[in-house]
């Protein structure tokens with residue numbers, strides 16, 4: 146059986162098509178990242194042809210585009226378990242395969258990893274000449290961390306090969322000077338033409354002419370995107386056709402021989418090979434199951450999701466108040482900000498993958514009297530934690546953090562679960578935490594936040610809320626909770642955010658067993674409603690907590706601190722997440738694995754009682 150490195154170019158091209166078909170087929174069943182992956186097939190096949198995955202660190206930025214790598218290495222047979230619970234992950238994971246060098250999922254870490262690996266290889270003075278090779282997309286090139294890495298790499302000049310997959314797309318059309326600079330298409334095409342013509346002429350000229358041509362080509366690079374990297378001390382090759390296996394192999398072989406930092410600028414078509422996805426379509430970045438022939442989604446989401454509720458509520462607010470502004474860091478459709486960017490382009494922005502910049506720039510807008518709504522996933526806000534403290538909270542600025550994907554997100558797994566925002570935000574002075582539980586309270590929360598003085602974070606889940614009460618019991622008031630149901634037992638459930646809907650389902654299951662528990666919608670996790678909570682101590686011995694967050698630093702922790710403060714003799718039992726990263730898989734299966742489905746919670750409470 147031939148190894149990949151023994152394939153002819155023709156055989157490699159056939160192999161690429163087989164891989165592409167496999168990816169389309171699998172993603173159409175399992176969902177996943179389609180266009181990024183089928184657009185990167187030739188790149189990754191060429192990587193495996195030229196470099197040695199058994200020794201060279203293969204580093205994929207975000208690694209959402211690494212399906213080809215998984216298929217080539219050791220996961221072809223298991224590939225149909227993609228993103229399923231106990232199946233293979235949609236991202237690289239060393240605990241899944243020795244060929245996955247590093248965990249990824251958040252963007253723009255690849256060049257720092259390559260620099261670190263190169264440093265280690267140099268320090269270990271290895272004879273085996275291992276060479277880190279990183280694949281990074283044009284969208285991921287917009288994050289600041291990349292420049293921190295390039296700054297050092299260009300200075301220390303470690304041998305590293307960076308392959309830039311420039312498909313002129315992030316999730317959405319990329320914004321910013323970097324992507325504009327990269328897509329000097331004219332220079333690229335023009336440069337290629339000149340280069341090809343020079344090579345053709347050179348064939349008939351004496352050796353000495355080659356020197357002149359080299360100088361000419363060096364100079365010519367100045368009008369390609371290469372100047373950015375060359376000036377930083379990183380050699381530049383390209384731009385080259387990222388679907389032409391032969392030129393990719395040649396470029397990677399010369400990059401490997403340079404033994405210094407080099408970036409190969411490849412230009413690809415996102416979605417290549419599946420016509421409906423080819424080009425600039427946000428919708429084919431991350432997809433659910435779909436029919437390959439028609440491109441139609443198979444499983445449509447049920448009801449209006451929390452993101453749409455947020456988007457509609459923000460549109461209403463933007464109409465009402467001129468000083469409402471907002472930002473997303475490269476997730477316009479995911480956060481629901483797209484319609485606002487379209488309707489109010491001078492008040493709502495996509496700032497590319499730049500969460501730190503998104504937060505700090507909005508803090509300046511708050512200082513200037515605007516009311517910014519920073520629309521961001523719980524997991525990606527982690528990237529801007531210092532900016533929340535340093536730029537929003539110390540000055541107690543009027544900034545709203547609209548935290549989407551709070552709680553379990555499902556198939557994206559460990560790197561994307563929205564488990565930590567309550568823990569990482571509740572510790573910050575001046576920060577207020579609140580959580581709506583349905584559409585009405587979402588609208589009310591955004592309105593409340595508009596009038597709130599100081600930084601405030603509003604969290605809500607991926608997908609739809611669990612069904613809640615037909616109407617809000619009372620309007621939001623700073624730090625005030627709502628007693629939804631007194632019940633007749635000495636047990637009460639304190640729900641927060643989407644946990645309120647879950648509490649209602651649990652209460653119903655208990656009622657069928659003759660147990661009537663009380664229910665509170667906490668509404669604010671910080672500050673807690675101390676008056677209401679103190680009023681519970683006489684009637685309820687056991688307080689159950691349902692919040693979609695990590696237990697440590699979560700709502701249960703905040704309530705335990707409250708219990709300590711007033712020396713209360715109540716038992717607090719939290720159904721939040723234990724101290725472990727939460728793997729990938731459908732959310733309901735993950736919750737079952739964690740023992741926190743409404744039925745499992747009801748069973749646990751029943752066991753408690755009897």
Ligand SMILES: Cc1ncc(C[n+]2csc(CCOP(=O)(O)OP(=O)(O)O)c2C)c(N)n1
Pocket residue numbers: 181207209210250251252281282283284285286310312314315316415474475476498500525528
């Ligand atoms: C820190 C961070 N912010 C946002 C995201 C969400 N995200 C995942 S992939 C992606 C776009 C990446 O674009 P690019 O690097 O060009 O890759 P492509 O999908 O085009 O191949 C974004 C914004 C992320 N994974 N990490």
Ligand SMILES: CC(=O)[C@@H](O)[C@H](O)COP(=O)(O)O
Pocket residue numbers: 207209250316430431479550554557607
């Ligand atoms: C790779 C990445 O980080 C994004 O594509 C993410 O998967 C989007 O998540 P949602 O599907 O929840 O919008």
Ligand SMILES: [Mg+2]
Pocket residue numbers: 282283284310311312313314315
């Ligand atoms: Mg891209």
